[in-house]
Amino acid sequence: IRIESAELRIISLPLLTPFVISTGTMTDKIFPLLILKGEGLEGYAEAVMDPFPDYLEETIPGAMAFLRDVLLPALVGQRFASPADLAPILDPWRGNRMAKAIVEMAFWDLWSKALGLPLKTALGGIKQTVDVGVSLGIASVERTLERVSESVEAGYKRVKLKIKQGHDVALLEAVRKVYPTIKLTVDANTDYRLSDLSVLQAMDGFGLDYIEQPLAYDDIYDHAQLQKQMKTAICLDESIRTVIHARQALQMQAGRVMNIKVGRVGGHSEARMIHDLCKAFDVPVWCGGMLEAGIGRAHNIHLSTLSNFTKPGDTSSASRYFKRDIVNEPLEAANGVIAVPSNGAGIGVTLDMPFLDTVTTHREEIR
Ligand code: OSB
Ligand code: MG
Numbered sequence: 001i002r003i004e005s006a007e008l009r010i011i012s013l014p015l016l017t018p019f020v021i022s023t024g025t026m027t028d029k030i031f032p033l034l035i036l037k038g039e040g041l042e043g044y045a046e047a048v049m050d051p052f053p054d055y056l057e058e059t060i061p062g063a064m065a066f067l068r069d070v071l072l073p074a075l076v077g078q079r080f081a082s083p084a085d086l087a088p089i090l091d092p093w094r095g096n097r098m099a100k101a102i103v104e105m106a107f108w109d110l111w112s113k114a115l116g117l118p119l120k121t122a123l124g125g126i127k128q129t130v131d132v133g134v135s136l137g138i139a140s141v142e143r144t145l146e147r148v149s150e151s152v153e154a155g156y157k158r159v160k161l162k163i164k165q166g167h168d169v170a171l172l173e174a175v176r177k178v179y180p181t182i183k184l185t186v187d188a189n190t191d192y193r194l195s196d197l198s199v200l201q202a203m204d205g206f207g208l209d210y211i212e213q214p215l216a217y218d219d220i221y222d223h224a225q226l227q228k229q230m231k232t233a234i235c236l237d238e239s240i241r242t243v244i245h246a247r248q249a250l251q252m253q254a255g256r257v258m259n260i261k262v263g264r265v266g267g268h269s270e271a272r273m274i275h276d277l278c279k280a281f282d283v284p285v286w287c288g289g290m291l292e293a294g295i296g297r298a299h300n301i302h303l304s305t306l307s308n309f310t311k312p313g314d315t316s317s318a319s320r321y322f323k324r325d326i327v328n329e330p331l332e333a334a335n336g337v338i339a340v341p342s343n344g345a346g347i348g349v350t351l352d353m354p355f356l357d358t359v360t361t362h363r364e365e366i367r
Helices: 060-075 083-090 097-115 119-123 141-154 169-178 194-206 221-228 243-252 268-280 294-303 353-358
Strands: 005-021 024-038 041-046 129-131 134-136 159-162 184-187 234-236 257-260 285-287 337-339 360-366
Touching: 005 060, 024 060, 024 097, 041 097, 041 294, 060 083, 060 097, 060 360, 083 097, 083 268, 097 119, 097 268, 097 294, 119 268, 119 294, 134 141, 141 159, 141 169, 159 169, 169 184, 169 194, 194 221, 221 234, 221 243, 243 268, 257 268, 268 285, 268 294, 285 294, 353 360
Parallel strands: 134 159, 159 184, 234 257, 257 285
Antiparallel strands: 005 024, 005 360, 024 041, 129 337
16 A cells, blocks of 8 residues: 555643542643544544653643654555554664654554555454453542442443542542442552552552552563552553553563554554553453554554453543534443444444544645
């Protein structure tokens, strides 16, 4: 397939509810959107870096420069027979897995459309639908209890609570008092250190399915030390940006569950390698989210159809995040299950162009 041109936008969508995690608050979802064009088809992807480096090190301004000046000019005008052919363009550069992911994911969409296949089939996915839970931002205990109640009512298969130092054990006591048996997890987004062992061990008493990313974003070794001293499974998120990190974490037993975000690890090929390696180690995985809009959510759902995504993912209904999405197809869960979008081949969703134009803050063409 020959890439004829690329369109790069920045989209800004207001969030219905500000999303608070241990590292900061997000009020608007701001993201790069890439449209790769070739052979009369379009491939779409969103990137998941933030304006500033608060989740990982990448930033939107850095990614835009890298995409505009380096990656997209290397793609446009060239032919690629499969996603693996992108390696010579992407692999020489250090890090920047999120910037690489937007290119790789848009190409997977374009390529599967050229093959006339749903993305999930091109990836080797087998599931017809995907189990999902919710990720609830940091809020008061009262507000959290209301939001847990809404989520349980809606049938979500797991509730994940964002925690931070000083907003952990008491929150869990309050939630477990009302909901003793729901599938419950916590996500610390790196807020603790090994020296916080006593409070982390105190969280062992709540029957959590796992504790997500308690320690530093660039650590694997300390997580392994922590896992030895915890009953609850540790689940790595930020620490895993490549299949090499995944291998090291699995060999070190730094966790018993893994969160795979396709936008964090450089795209579908890397995500699938991590998935397969976890499967070989008998470690279940689930698909994380970055508050994506419809394009990113569609990619996440297709990836989640691979067989070792056995724990509920974070891709809950789009209407929980946004008043209006950028895609025409509603991406809504019912009873904790979301359907794989299938309007045509590829990711199976189409852009709502008139609306997209109203939320586009920047647009450029690479040809
Ligand atoms: O750590 O999983 C995370 C959102 C932004 C940054 C980091 C994370 C998250 C979420 C939200 O947990 C998941 C979602 O609902 O998309
Ligand atoms: Mg996380």
